Amino acid sequence: MGYDEMDVKELLSEAIGNGIITLDDVRKKMAMMRRRDILKAHKYKIWQGKDGKWYTHFYDETKADHRRLVKRSTQKELENLIVNTYCEENAEDEITLTTVYPMWLQYFQLHTLKSASVKRYSTEWSRFYEGTKIATIPLKKFNKLMLDEWAHGMIKTNHMTKKQYYTMSFIMRHCMEYAIDRGFINSNPFAQVKINAKMFRKEKKKSDETQVYLENEQPLIIEEAWKEYEENPDNTTSLAVILQFYLGVRPGELVALKESDVSRDHIHIQHMETSCYTEGPDGKFRKTSREVVEHTKTDAGDREIPLIEKAKLVIKLAMAANERNGCSGSYLFMNQGKRITENAIACRLRKYCKYLDIPYRSPHKVRKTVISSMIDEGIHINTVRKIIGHEDERTTYNNYCYDRKRPEEIVSQLDRALDKNYNRKNVIDFPNGREKITEVTKEVTKNGQISDNKKRREILIK
Incomplete structure (x- = not known):
């Protein structure tokens, strides 16, 4: 049985x-x-030689007869060698994303100073890969069709934008390349996968009033910050809020400014505050602190920004406050001997908005406000790009360009731009153009329709 x-x-x-x-x-x-x-x-003979040693062969393509002789002192040692060799050779056939990911993540950590990036990909792994079928299939069984179906399925199921997809697929792309470098696989079929761009969820650009401070709001906030500074000139947080409107730097760059970064007419942006994450016993990354690092977000972020006169005044007052408090020569913005943080900027800005009864926008949206102001004033886009630290002007236009005018001001602009009688700047006067308009007008009935369609067409195409 x-x-x-x-x-x-x-x-x-x-x-x-x-x-x-x-x-x-x-x-x-x-x-x-x-x-x-x-x-x-094991297809090769195992035998004991006259010398008492134990022998067998292994496959070796470099040899003429494709065989390599091996020997060990005892039969057990030789059998152990056969078993271990077989397991090592066949282990590669069982290597999956689940196998490779922790090795790649450790490798990735060696090549970046940004613990936030490590944390981001750890989160992406937990969300999109861990425990899924694709993570358990041996890499050697991957093919273009399989990965194409996986990629498009992920986009469709999760309603991904283009940015979300490329963040998620970063792990797949780099784990596969890492597996090639380790010799686990010979090629990367995922590199052949082409995504149908129509599959991506389109991101609707957010409304202007939610992304920037309007022209009438900015001076109110600056005035409120000046009032607070006058009440407490030793706390430079209010000065930092003001300077943000004159520099347009990233909030993390603002609070990392040092007195030594300031020259006569420029300020050098070369540091930034960043979140630090450490891996816990459960493999999850958690924020442990915020520290200043000696680099910017990108290579383009290391830059010098020209200072307007009002910015110079704010910097001068901040340095004077530091000198009074015995903390000169360190960070530009200090409070009770300690560097202010990005969170302090956000709290102060929120306080001003609440008092003024205007919608709060984050410190990063002050940056968007400054960039939009520069574009409104006609500053060349390449100059704007360099000042704000973008690598590509398309990023500036697509994500940082918003209208700061109130709705009624926009209507006035349209009226000036589109009214044909406004200095006649935008009007092209065709021969007999006015006579044709008058003739058409006479044919309009009380319902707003030209009574004779045939005649209307004849008049308009003459």
Whole structure:
């Protein structure tokens, strides 16, 4: 009477549960069976030579007869060599994304100073890969069709934007390249996958009033910050809010400014505040602190910004406050001997908005406000790009260009731009153009329709 696989599993489970055998017994038995199967599958003869050593051959394509002779002192040592060699050779066939990911993440950590990036990809792994089918398939079984279906399926199921997809697929792309470098696979079929751009969810650009401070709001905030500075000139946080409107730097760059970064007419942006993350025992990354690092977000972020006169005044007052408080020569913006943080800027800005009864926008949106102001004033886009630290002007236009005018001001602008009688700047006067308009007007009925369609067409195309 035979047993199928399910019967064997049930019998083993029952035997372990009743204490007849232990799990270790089962593991040892399975290891012995695997060892026996490997030795049985070894296609080369095993023999003892006249010298008492034990011999066999392994496949070797570099040899003329594709065989490499090996020997060991005892039969057990030789059999151990055969088993270990087989396991090593076949281990590569079982390598999956789950196998490679922790190795790649450790490798990635060696090549970046940004713990926030490590944390981001750890989150992406947990969200999109961990425990999924694609993470358990051996890499050697991957092919273009399989990965194409996976990629488009991920986009469709998760309604991904282009940016979300490329962040998610970063792990797949780089794990595959890492696996090639390690010799686990010979090629990367994911590199051949082409995404249909129509699959991406289109991102609607957010309304202007939610992304920037309007022209009438900015002076109110600056005035409120000046009032607070006058009440407490030793706390430079209010000065930092003001300077943000004159520099347009990233909030993390603002609070990392040092007195030594300031020259007569420029300020050098070369540091930034960043969140630091550490990996816990559970493998999850958690924020532990915020520190200043000696680099900017990108290479383009290391830059010098021209200072307008009002910016020079703010900097001069901040340095004077530092001198009064005995903390000169360090960070530009200090409070009670300590560097102010990005969070302090946000709290102060929120306070002003609440008092003034205007919608709060984050310090990063002050940056958008400054950039939009520069574009409104006709500053060349390449100059704007360099001042604000973008690598590509398309980023500036697509994500940082907003209208700062109130709705009624926009209507006035339209009226000036589109009214044909306004200095006649935008009007092209065709010969007999006014006569044709007058003739058409006479044909309009009370319902706003030209009574004779044929005649209307004749008049308009003459």
